[in-house]
Amino acid sequence: MATISRLHINGRDVPLQADGERQLLAILRDELGLTGCKAGCGEGQCGACTVLVDGKPVRSCITDVGSVAERKIRTIEGLAEKEDALHPVQQAFLDADALQCGYCTCGMILSAVALLEKHPKPTEAQFLEAMDGNICRCGVYNRIRDAVKRASE
Numbered sequence: 617m618a619t620i621s622r623l624h625i626n627g628r629d630v631p632l633q634a635d636g637e638r639q640l641l642a643i644l645r646d647e648l649g650l651t652g653c654k655a656g657c658g659e660g661q662c663g664a665c666t667v668l669v670d671g672k673p674v675r676s677c678i679t680d681v682g683s684v685a686e687r688k689i690r691t692i693e694g695l696a697e698k699e700d701a702l703h704p705v706q707q708a709f710l711d712a713d714a715l716q717c718g719y720c721t722c723g724m725i726l727s728a729v730a731l732l733e734k735h736p737k738p739t740e741a742q743f744l745e746a747m748d749g750n751i752c753r754c755g756v757y758n759r760i761r762d763a764v765k766r767a768s769e
């Protein structure tokens with residue numbers, strides 16, 4: 617795959633020189649300092665590395681950066697629209713205390729944002745389907761469900 621020279625991230629064109637075959641997760645964290653997405657399983661199974669690409673949750677650990685060079689990437693760092701306020705889903709996670717160690721949280725929030733942008737009032741089945749690929753080792757799933765519910769109200 618060819619070298620890429622820019623990415624569109626969080627509403628901005630970001631210049632960068634990178635082999636298109638490199639892992640998107642590594643580029644975001646190591647080259648661009650966007651460390652909200654986390655390295656977990658590295659195999660597309662846990663959701664810790666989730667970012668949004670054209671509004672859809674993507675596992676950045678199994679995504680070549682070249683495959684998203686022409687697409688819109690959103691990370692947790694780009695969610696809040698104002699300097700002094702969290703995105704409503706971030707705020708709902710905080711209000712519902714929907715985290716323990718926090719390692720899965722950014723991925724959880726991005727999956728929840730994608731869900732709520734598509735289904736502002738998701739059914740239980742839609743919630744389960746959307747969040748199915750995000751694993752929380754601390755097991756605070758009930759509070760995560762509460763947070764998504766709050767964000768949908």
Ligand code: FES
Nearest residue numbers: 656657658663677
């Ligand atoms: Fe990417 Fe687990 S680190 S899905």
